[in-house]
Amino acid sequence: MNETERKKDLSDIITTGPPVAGWAAPSKANIIDPIYKPGDIYSYERCTHCGYCRHVCKVYNTSWSETDYAGGRNRIIKALDRKDIKFDSEEIIPSVFRCMLCGNCATVCPVGVDTLAVFQHLRKVVVKKGAVPAKLVIIKNSLKENNNPFLETHADRFNWCDSCDEAEEALRRGKSIFVSDDSLKSEDVKAPKGPATKVGYFVGCTSSYRNKELSTATSQVLNKLGVEFMVFPEERCCGSVLFRTGLEDDALELVKQNYEMVRKSGVEDVIFSCSGCFSTFTLEYSKYANNNLGFNLYHITQYALKIVKEKNLKIRYTKRSKDDPLLITYHDPCHLGRYCGVYEEPRELIRRIEGVKLYEMKHNRSMAWCCGAGGGVKALYGDIAVEVGRDRLTETRACMVRIREDRLKEAMETTAEVLVSSCVFCKNNLFQVANEDNSPIKVMDISQLLNDCEFY
Numbered sequence: 001m002n003e004t005e006r007k008k009d010l011s012d013i014i015t016t017g018p019p020v021a022g023w024a025a026p027s028k029a030n031i032i033d034p035i036y037k038p039g040d041i042y043s044y045e046r047c048t049h050c051g052y053c054r055h056v057c058k059v060y061n062t063s064w065s066e067t068d069y070a071g072g073r074n075r076i077i078k079a080l081d082r083k084d085i086k087f088d089s090e091e092i093i094p095s096v097f098r099c100m101l102c103g104n105c106a107t108v109c110p111v112g113v114d115t116l117a118v119f120q121h122l123r124k125v126v127v128k129k130g131a132v133p134a135k136l137v138i139i140k141n142s143l144k145e146n147n148n149p150f151l152e153t154h155a156d157r158f159n160w161c162d163s164c165d166e167a168e169e170a171l172r173r174g175k176s177i178f179v180s181d182d183s184l185k186s187e188d189v190k191a192p193k194g195p196a197t198k199v200g201y202f203v204g205c206t207s208s209y210r211n212k213e214l215s216t217a218t219s220q221v222l223n224k225l226g227v228e229f230m231v232f233p234e235e236r237c238c239g240s241v242l243f244r245t246g247l248e249d250d251a252l253e254l255v256k257q258n259y260e261m262v263r264k265s266g267v268e269d270v271i272f273s274c275s276g277c278f279s280t281f282t283l284e285y286s287k288y289a290n291n292n293l294g295f296n297l298y299h300i301t302q303y304a305l306k307i308v309k310e311k312n313l314k315i316r317y318t319k320r321s322k323d324d325p326l327l328i329t330y331h332d333p334c335h336l337g338r339y340c341g342v343y344e345e346p347r348e349l350i351r352r353i354e355g356v357k358l359y360e361m362k363h364n365r366s367m368a369w370c371c372g373a374g375g376g377v378k379a380l381y382g383d384i385a386v387e388v389g390r391d392r393l394t395e396t397r398a399c400m401v402r403i404r405e406d407r408l409k410e411a412m413e414t415t416a417e418v419l420v421s422s423c424v425f426c427k428n429n430l431f432q433v434a435n436e437d438n439s440p441i442k443v444m445d446i447s448q449l450l451n452d453c454e455f456y
Contacts, residue, residue: 038114041121046111047074053105053115058370058388059098059377067095070105070115077122089131096126097133098384101244101375103338107366116339123246133380136245143250147236148205149379157235160212167219173197173230177265199229200267202258202281204274205237206424214424217447218273218300224455225307229271234261240280245376255288262295269296271303273447275423279335299336300447301346301422308352313455317355325357326418328449331392331430332368333423346422346446353453371421373429389433393419393441422446 037043053070054060060069067076076095079085099119106115139149147154161167177197201222207215222229236258239251262270272278278299286293298306308315320326330350336342343365350358363369372378372388419434419441421427431443 039117040114041117043113044074044077044115044118047071047078047109047113048111049075050110052108052110056104056108056367056369058102058104058372058391059100059384061391062384062387063098068098070109070113070119073099073119073122074113077118087126087129089126089129092126092131093133096123096131097136097245097376097380099375100334100370100372100377100385100388102334102370104334104367104370107338120244120246123244124248125246127246132246135380136247136376139241139245139379140247140250143237143239143242143254147254148209149237149241150205150209152209154236157208158231158233160208160215161231163212164216164219166223167216167231170201170219170229170231171233173228174200174233174265177230178233197228197230197265198268199227199271200262200265200269201229201231201271201273202235202238202262202277203231204272204277204424206276206428207274208235211424211428211445214273214427214445214447217445217451218271221300221304221447221450222271224451224453225304225313226311227303227307230265230267232258232261232265238274238277238280239284240276241376241379243280243284244374251284252288255285259285259288259293267295269298269303271298271300273300273422273424273445275299275333275335275340276425279339282340299340299342299345299422300450301336301349302342304450305345305349305352308349308455315349315353315450315453315455317353317449317453319452320355322354325355327357327359328418328420329359329361330364331361331371331419331421331426332365333421333426334368334370334374336422337368338366350420350446350449353449356449371423371426371429373425378425378429385429386433386436389429390437393430393433393437393439418442418444418449420444420446420449 047070049071051071057069066072073095076085076092080087096119101116101119103116106113109115138151142149142151146152148157158171161171199222201218203215207218234257236254238258239254242248242251242254270281272281278297281293281297307313317326328350330346332343336346347358350356361368369392370388371392372385377388378385417440419430421430421443422445424445427443427445433439434441434443
């Protein structure tokens with residue numbers, strides 16, 4: 001065997017990394033994908049405590065606590081298995097719930113520990129043993145009573161439609177399809193009475209109650225694309241927060257209600273502007289339906305790109321020009337990227353916009369840093385979420401410095417600096433940090449960017 005062949009064989013079996021475990025994670029190019037079974041809740045047993053996950057864990061890099069990164073958490077699980085430590089329902093809460101479930105640790109794991117499956121299962125186990133954060137109890141009760149986690153009344157879910165003509169018409173279409181009384185029980189949703197609209201927009205709780213500007217922007221973008229759509233008048237929370245926090249059994253009733261609602265509506269395509277709702281339908285709802293949902297799922301970035309291609313449309317950003325483009329960088333949401341593998345559609349859509357120029361941050365796609373809001377951390381540990389978001393915004397600023405340098409070489413002036421994401425939670429957390437730090441970086445959702453465009 002010659003030297004070249006020997007090196008090739010070695011590269012197939014060896015994952016390169018630092019000589020001292022945990023100082024730095026390997027680059028994505030040096031990671032050899034291990035053979036493992038996705039969803040293996042016992043894969044923590046393979047953890048070698050190499051420390052790669054330390055570097056990519058943004059919670060650990062905020063708290064510096066050994067119980068906050070994947071390797072440390074795996075040690076806790078192993079110790080509980082061996083009964084080396086006693087289960088304490090109070091002490092275990094921080095180490096279990098101070099995880100954003102971003103999945104970056106799984107990306108760099110050289111032995112293929114499915115940390116998302118392991119840690120979501122861990123939460124389910126500890127919740128059944130009584131280890132439940134007080135704030136999570138409030139969220140759970142609100143979902144049971146109000147079908148949303150915000151203690152808002154269900155009747156107000158579609159108040160946002162009143163100020164958006166496109167949404168008001170979409171809600172009217174939805175109401176015309178179903179005959180139902182005022183009850184919120186699933187069995188009261190009767191069969192459609194009118195011709196089914198082929199496209200439905202599942203809005204989600206956060207955009208319905210807290211970020212009405214995003215649901216409005218999405219509705220207006222769909223209208224600009226010439227899409228006749230409906231919103232579901234009996235929509236409830238998708239259950240994402242319950243699945244991510246160990247309350248899966250409580251989420252299943254919401255899954256059943258929403259799934260039956262969509263099937264009875266007769267829609268063929270369901271559109272999401274919320275990446276959390278999209279990933280929950282893609283993963284949990286598909287599992288519930290034995291991978292046969294009976295309708296197609298699209299994030300708004302995927303669906304807008306699909307329509308643009310089908311209709312051969314061009315896109316122009318109305319607030320800038322081709323010669324003086326808006327300079328943006330794109331933040332990959334964990335739920336859209338690592339959860340569902342949607343990386344290229346948002347970028348392709350952005351690159352098609354005349355008057356916009358995309359620059360990548362160093363950490364992008366499967367290696368993108370989390371915004372800090374995932375896994376219930378924003379609700380349960382808001383201070384940590386803010387610090388993690390601050391790190392991401394700092395990287396954005398570094399990206400913008402490079403942009404300025406490129407622009408200077410082109411003898412052009414930078415007049416706009418924007419961080420774009422496609423997740424309402426990312427947008428909110430990063431926007432909060434930018435506002436608190438008086439950052440020059442503007443944060444917006446991709447639906448807002450598209451709404452400032454014309455399609456022709």
